[in-house]
Amino acid sequence: MELKNKDGLTEKEFLDTYNDSMYKKPSFTVDMLIFTVSDGPRQSYRKLPQKSLKILMVKRGNHPYMGQWALPGGFVSIDENINDAAYRELKEEVNIDNIYMEQLYTWGAVDRDPRARVISCSYMSLVDSSMLNVKAGDDADDAKWFTVSSSLIEQKKEMSPKGYKLRELVKIELSCGDICLSAIIKKKKNVEGRVRNTDSEIVDVHGIAFDHSMIIQYGIDRLRNKIEYTDIVFNLMPSEFTLTELQQAYEVILGRELLKANFRRKIMHMVKETGKFTADAGHRPSKLYTFNPDWVERVF
Amino acid sequence: MELKNKDGLTEKEFLDTYNDSMYKKPSFTVDMLIFTVSDGPRQSYRKLPQKSLKILMVKRGNHPYMGQWALPGGFVSIDENINDAAYRELKEEVNIDNIYMEQLYTWGAVDRDPRARVISCSYMSLVDSSMLNVKAGDDADDAKWFTVSSSLIEQKKEMSPKGYKLRELVKIELSCGDICLSAIIKKKKNVEGRVRNTDSEIVDVHGIAFDHSMIIQYGIDRLRNKIEYTDIVFNLMPSEFTLTELQQAYEVILGRELLKANFRRKIMHMVKETGKFTADAGHRPSKLYTFNPDWVERVF
DNA sequence: ATAATAGTGTCTTTCAGACAGTATAGT
DNA sequence: ACTATACTGTCTGAAAGACACTATTAT
Numbered sequence: 001m002e003l004k005n006k007d008g009l010t011e012k013e014f015l016d017t018y019n020d021s022m023y024k025k026p027s028f029t030v031d032m033l034i035f036t037v038s039d040g041p042r043q044s045y046r047k048l049p050q051k052s053l054k055i056l057m058v059k060r061g062n063h064p065y066m067g068q069w070a071l072p073g074g075f076v077s078i079d080e081n082i083n084d085a086a087y088r089e090l091k092e093e094v095n096i097d098n099i100y101m102e103q104l105y106t107w108g109a110v111d112r113d114p115r116a117r118v119i120s121c122s123y124m125s126l127v128d129s130s131m132l133n134v135k136a137g138d139d140a141d142d143a144k145w146f147t148v149s150s151s152l153i154e155q156k157k158e159m160s161p162k163g164y165k166l167r168e169l170v171k172i173e174l175s176c177g178d179i180c181l182s183a184i185i186k187k188k189k190n191v192e193g194r195v196r197n198t199d200s201e202i203v204d205v206h207g208i209a210f211d212h213s214m215i216i217q218y219g220i221d222r223l224r225n226k227i228e229y230t231d232i233v234f235n236l237m238p239s240e241f242t243l244t245e246l247q248q249a250y251e252v253i254l255g256r257e258l259l260k261a262n263f264r265r266k267i268m269h270m271v272k273e274t275g276k277f278t279a280d281a282g283h284r285p286s287k288l289y290t291f292n293p294d295w296v297e298r299v300f
Numbered sequence: 301m302e303l304k305n306k307d308g309l310t311e312k313e314f315l316d317t318y319n320d321s322m323y324k325k326p327s328f329t330v331d332m333l334i335f336t337v338s339d340g341p342r343q344s345y346r347k348l349p350q351k352s353l354k355i356l357m358v359k360r361g362n363h364p365y366m367g368q369w370a371l372p373g374g375f376v377s378i379d380e381n382i383n384d385a386a387y388r389e390l391k392e393e394v395n396i397d398n399i400y401m402e403q404l405y406t407w408g409a410v411d412r413d414p415r416a417r418v419i420s421c422s423y424m425s426l427v428d429s430s431m432l433n434v435k436a437g438d439d440a441d442d443a444k445w446f447t448v449s450s451s452l453i454e455q456k457k458e459m460s461p462k463g464y465k466l467r468e469l470v471k472i473e474l475s476c477g478d479i480c481l482s483a484i485i486k487k488k489k490n491v492e493g494r495v496r497n498t499d500s501e502i503v504d505v506h507g508i509a510f511d512h513s514m515i516i517q518y519g520i521d522r523l524r525n526k527i528e529y530t531d532i533v534f535n536l537m538p539s540e541f542t543l544t545e546l547q548q549a550y551e552v553i554l555g556r557e558l559l560k561a562n563f564r565r566k567i568m569h570m571v572k573e574t575g576k577f578t579a580d581a582g583h584r585p586s587k588l589y590t591f592n593p594d595w596v597e598r599v600f
Numbered sequence: 601a602t603a604a605t606a607g608t609g610t611c612t613t614t615c616a617g618a619c620a621g622t623a624t625a626g627t
Numbered sequence: 628a629c630t631a632t633a634c635t636g637t638c639t640g641a642a643a644g645a646c647a648c649t650a651t652t653a654t
Contacts (some may be wrong), residue, residue, distance in 0.1 A: 005366060006361070014364070020327065026376070027323075028325065028419055061305070063314040076408070076419075078325065081410050082419060083408065098497075099494075100495075100496045106403065108381055108383065109381050110379055115315060117378050119382060121408070159594065191591075194428055197401075291494075293460070294459065
């Protein structure tokens with residue numbers, strides 16, 4: 001017995017006659033935040049190179065925001081899974097398969113793109129910089145790795161009897177050689193009785209196209225958060241690394257220094273000794289470690 | 301001096317002539333997970349009512365999945381912010397303004413809707429059940445509150461020298477009177493060297509339309525997670541509550557029992573005494589508390 | 601020898617888990 | 628008096644923070 005709807009149609013009849021083109025539809029894109037941690041120049045035979053957190057940006061060659069820098073990304077086609085589209089963009093940009101990627105957030109303000117209504121889903125990807133120096137994609141000198149930093153510059157809390165208002169100003173800075181981009185993001189949280197809402201807006205921006213500075217800030221927040229309770233850092237590390245390198249990766253992501261002894265105690269159970277050592281440094285050699293796959297508890 | 305692109309157009313000229321309709325576009329919808337915690341029937345003058353976690357579902361009156369239950373939601377129109385669309389759906393379904401809502405995840409498999417290509421952004425909303433019993437929207441008996449539970453039924457970890465495979469089977473059960481819906485979701489995580497990926501799929505489903513069982517599971521995971529480190533529980537509570545009620549809310553969400561003394565120690569700093577007490581229960585009266593707005597540290 | 605990093609030991613405080621105990625309303 | 632809940636005290640062990648100490652290499 002076939003189920004019929006109120007028009008008397010079976011499911012097959014309904015689907016065959018379904019008309020999808022009645023309404024105007026938004027375009028859908030993916031935006032990629034591709035992070036890596038890489039070494040700066042070596043200062044002396046003794047000193048270790050300084051690490052920094054980097055993100056890939058592309059220079060816009062057309063209106064709007066022409067000449068400014070944007071996140072890599074592109075349109076999702078009608079027969080393409082959105083995650084596949086993100087992987088495709090990743091492959092196009094950094095030309096590596098099988099790298100860590102996770103969905104971040106979908107941005108859907110009406111006027112976020114002056115060309116047309118565009119809803120964009122942002123993804124974060126983490127790449128080991130040693131895999132990378134091959135090439136930054138083929139659109140070569142329009143794609144560059146920017147050193148990125150984010151810091152809280154103001155925090156304000158207003159209390160009322162039944163709630164509070166919280167405001168934070170966060171400054172993000174991107175630099176690559178002489179190019180310096182920056183933005184100030186305002187985050188808001190209101191609590192009044194049982195009513196809660198949070199919101200975020202761009203207060204000031206230099207050289208970063210669209211709402212991409214806000215997306216970058218969102219990604220940094222996620223990365224800082226997840227590094228504390230997951231094993232995602234290892235996506236940013238070569239397969240063998242010293243504990244000091246691992247600690248530096250944590251430090252550039254978190255934006256603060258950690259105490260060595262405590263750090264080691266904390267991550268000890270996630271790594272495994274390889275038996276190998278570094279050499280040719282003007283100081284005591286360092287043990288090389290790998291990720292220890294025995295460690296893990298839940299899927300997400 | 302006006303910037304011109306490679307076709308010699310200024311930004312205004314470019315935007316005026318921009319044609320957005322070259323490609324076929326997906327439809328975009330929002331799906332709402334509306335959670336509440338509500339009391340069951342009172343068994344005796346002495347016993348406290350049992351709480352349960354509930355989620356609002358609507359019965360589908362048309363193909364596809366006709367007769368099955370789906371999350372409330374709908375299309376985002378071309379000139380509507382996606383968050384606004386979510387608020388609109390919320391208002392339509394539960395008829396309350398100003399309730400907690402956060403974006404969860406965007407689902408973009410090509411064949412997730414047999415009618416057409418539909419990308420859907422899911423939102424989670426938390427409602428205090430005492431505000432609620434007014435009415436469950438106007439599409440009355442097609443919208444029902446289902447008691448929801450989720451539990452891990454199998455966990456498997458396969459180790460290899462450079463990584464591991466993790467599989468988890470999770471069962472979710474929804475019930476409302478005689479109606480019982482269920483699904484089994486398989487979560488996968490693979491780690492092989494630096495290559496990591498996670499994935500999720502529906503293994504078995506009864507009575508839940510589309511990929512909505514997977515979305516519900518995702519929402520429960522998020523709720524369980526966030527309840528541990530944020531103040532979102534208070535969105536599910538009336539403005540005055542006892543600590544036992546608060547503990548019960550935690551317990552139905554986490555799906556496990558907590559020790560009273562420890563629970564109280566942990567949440568003490570988030571609540572404030574009102575000076576009032578419960579009465580008419582066959583046992584010692586209980587202090588009534590409110591949320592303490594003095595507590596808080598960061599916006600997100 | 602020295603500079604710069606590698607690596608360890610331990611004290612203190614905080615917090616989570618477990619459990620046992622006392623208190624008090626309504627019938 | 629009894630039942631069901633309300634509320635408190637304390638022991639334990641694990642983990643986080645702070646800091647001082649020893650070890651080892653290339654020049």
